[in-house]
Amino acid sequence: MTKDVTTWFGTAHEAAASARRTSTDLLQRVEHRLRSFLSAEREVWADVDERAVVTIDALSELMASGGKRIRPAFCITGYLAAGGDPDDSGVVAAAAALEMLHISALVHDDVLDDSSRRRGLPTVHAKHTALHHSRGWQGESRRFGEGVAILVGDLALVYSGELMSRAPATAVPEWNKLRSEVMIGQYMDIAAAAEFSVDPRLSRWIALIKSGRYTIHRPLVVGASAAGRGELAPAFEEYGEAVGEAFQLRDDLLDAFGDSADTGKPAGLDFSQHKMTLLLGWAMQRDERIHSLITEPGHTPDEVRRRLVDTGVPDDVEKHIAGLVERGCKAIADAPIDQVWRNELTDMARRVAYRNA
Amino acid sequence: MTKDVTTWFGTAHEAAASARRTSTDLLQRVEHRLRSFLSAEREVWADVDERAVVTIDALSELMASGGKRIRPAFCITGYLAAGGDPDDSGVVAAAAALEMLHISALVHDDVLDDSSRRRGLPTVHAKHTALHHSRGWQGESRRFGEGVAILVGDLALVYSGELMSRAPATAVPEWNKLRSEVMIGQYMDIAAAAEFSVDPRLSRWIALIKSGRYTIHRPLVVGASAAGRGELAPAFEEYGEAVGEAFQLRDDLLDAFGDSADTGKPAGLDFSQHKMTLLLGWAMQRDERIHSLITEPGHTPDEVRRRLVDTGVPDDVEKHIAGLVERGCKAIADAPIDQVWRNELTDMARRVAYRNA
Numbered sequence: 001m002t003k004d005v006t007t008w009f010g011t012a013h014e015a016a017a018s019a020r021r022t023s024t025d026l027l028q029r030v031e032h033r034l035r036s037f038l039s040a041e042r043e044v045w046a047d048v049d050e051r052a053v054v055t056i057d058a059l060s061e062l063m064a065s066g067g068k069r070i071r072p073a074f075c076i077t078g079y080l081a082a083g084g085d086p087d088d089s090g091v092v093a094a095a096a097a098l099e100m101l102h103i104s105a106l107v108h109d110d111v112l113d114d115s116s117r118r119r120g121l122p123t124v125h126a127k128h129t130a131l132h133h134s135r136g137w138q139g140e141s142r143r144f145g146e147g148v149a150i151l152v153g154d155l156a157l158v159y160s161g162e163l164m165s166r167a168p169a170t171a172v173p174e175w176n177k178l179r180s181e182v183m184i185g186q187y188m189d190i191a192a193a194a195e196f197s198v199d200p201r202l203s204r205w206i207a208l209i210k211s212g213r214y215t216i217h218r219p220l221v222v223g224a225s226a227a228g229r230g231e232l233a234p235a236f237e238e239y240g241e242a243v244g245e246a247f248q249l250r251d252d253l254l255d256a257f258g259d260s261a262d263t264g265k266p267a268g269l270d271f272s273q274h275k276m277t278l279l280l281g282w283a284m285q286r287d288e289r290i291h292s293l294i295t296e297p298g299h300t301p302d303e304v305r306r307r308l309v310d311t312g313v314p315d316d317v318e319k320h321i322a323g324l325v326e327r328g329c330k331a332i333a334d335a336p337i338d339q340v341w342r343n344e345l346t347d348m349a350r351r352v353a354y355r356n357a
Numbered sequence: 358m359t360k361d362v363t364t365w366f367g368t369a370h371e372a373a374a375s376a377r378r379t380s381t382d383l384l385q386r387v388e389h390r391l392r393s394f395l396s397a398e399r400e401v402w403a404d405v406d407e408r409a410v411v412t413i414d415a416l417s418e419l420m421a422s423g424g425k426r427i428r429p430a431f432c433i434t435g436y437l438a439a440g441g442d443p444d445d446s447g448v449v450a451a452a453a454a455l456e457m458l459h460i461s462a463l464v465h466d467d468v469l470d471d472s473s474r475r476r477g478l479p480t481v482h483a484k485h486t487a488l489h490h491s492r493g494w495q496g497e498s499r500r501f502g503e504g505v506a507i508l509v510g511d512l513a514l515v516y517s518g519e520l521m522s523r524a525p526a527t528a529v530p531e532w533n534k535l536r537s538e539v540m541i542g543q544y545m546d547i548a549a550a551a552e553f554s555v556d557p558r559l560s561r562w563i564a565l566i567k568s569g570r571y572t573i574h575r576p577l578v579v580g581a582s583a584a585g586r587g588e589l590a591p592a593f594e595e596y597g598e599a600v601g602e603a604f605q606l607r608d609d610l611l612d613a614f615g616d617s618a619d620t621g622k623p624a625g626l627d628f629s630q631h632k633m634t635l636l637l638g639w640a641m642q643r644d645e646r647i648h649s650l651i652t653e654p655g656h657t658p659d660e661v662r663r664r665l666v667d668t669g670v671p672d673d674v675e676k677h678i679a680g681l682v683e684r685g686c687k688a689i690a691d692a693p694i695d696q697v698w699r700n701e702l703t704d705m706a707r708r709v710a711y712r713n714a
Contacts (some may be wrong), residue, residue, distance in 0.1 A: 048562070051545050052545060054544065054548070055540065055541055111504070112500070112504040112507065135551075137551035139550065139551055139630070143469070147468070147469040147547050148547070150465050150468060151465075151544045151547070152544075153507075154465060154510075154540045154543075155541065155544075158533075158536040158540055159537065161533075162533045165529050165533065176518075176522065179515040180398070180516065180519070183508055187411065187505065187512075190505070193496065194489060194501050195492075205406070274496060
């Protein structure tokens, strides 16, 4: 407090740096919690049989291979913005639980999408399918590899619940909503892709649930409720849904036009998996030939990309992203939180909307 | 209390009937909790989109199609034996959580095993694979069907955690052990089957974890800890591991020799999936040709069955089951619980060891 000096700019700068230090410190504790949790589990199981640790090691590898920790960051920001005590370990547990849940979702998602690589490494099911094949084991290699991924994802889901059992009980209702919502949202996503439904309302709703709520809105509210301030939920909802839509639109653009060296996954996955993204939904409304470019064999991703650019939709998506960021920032401009956290949330909105991976 | 009259037999009879009524009543409340939980979720989602309730309905159908509710029964018995208040709703939440977790395990297991039927109905993945195929949807039918089953199982896993969040906090550590253990045990099971490992120590350990602990020992301890009496754990562990092994051996015998009209699933699944059950492990130690009967194509389940009978192993397994039931009952003979609950647990041991489905 004695450091708050002279000018408003000086003070604000000091306060911003201090806020950033506090959240960085908490995020490091989340990282430490995740690692120490997994290594304690490994120690318990290593004595039993060498096979037993395979599932745990799969989670540790994925955890160590990268990831932006967006959900823990929003959870901790929501907590600190709500005035939560930075020395309490409850929010660390909640943020670690969110990241572990996300690891589970990634492992299962990669089976749903049959993705071969994630964060620059083979996906869990791809790795174990190949292992089964090379060892000449009994049964079908694909069923084995996907079975391992199902169980590894289940284990992460269970561990996320275990981590959450150390978080404040006030955060649990929002956590429960987040979890069931993401599963149902995922189902709707694969159902819409299978039907290749061209229903912009549905696409938008799926994006809202899978990104806005799961990635931003609910992690913020989990944090705020861990601090006992559930009343911040409406402001965080409005912010999270807008910034989450921007996050998802950036995801769509990165999938279509991004560099797979940055993203760590193959480009154009949404095309090959017939994901009805907002980008594709809008583009098809303007040019219906894009539908057949995607569903009929013999067309390259480059053809889809060129046609997308011709529709002008990518530029419109950029403009829409800018509007969403603005809307998100406006939503927290009047929230009863300290100015330093409004600034931090504004900064975070820009970082998720304009990321390159 | 005023009803405890005249003879020892009369009193015991009265007390036994009353204990049975109390646990039956609690099990009915568990049933009601499961149904009302799912129907409340359905109501929330029905407004969103007709697709959203598909995952919830899959769980309700499986729940309604049968099941022995063994884990809730042991949880409630552990709770009442520990002197828990039958009017408290915490144990109902814990028992419902155990059943929901089991539903999740069944849905994912059926993908791992590629089982087509469960409880007389098509399995979740088989149903949705067929639906995808008949509608001529985009993508691969198998990936879609299995993807739906992954998400339906994930949803049940998440719901089990949500149900458990209403149970006493004292029950949570045992619940956490049970959940992670069953996932790792499942992985070891598919890994051992893929390697077709003939290691009786490993087979026994997998059976211990997958059946003894998951089905009997830990549900009993979840119940006892919900009543605040974790000190009963050692007696329940010894009982649960013995009776659980008997449960698993009966499972092996039913799979090999049972009537699929009773069990609701095809007979001989363990053979075709190369599950190294205790029954098969023992039989192969006596007659190594059984190994090739199972792994080499062109042999019928009947050939395996005949050869198994010739080894005399099924009779030995029956004797071993009888010994395990006796050992389990001895383990609770000295436990600090009321005689009426010792009798009830003895009765339950016989029911699980000598069931026909």
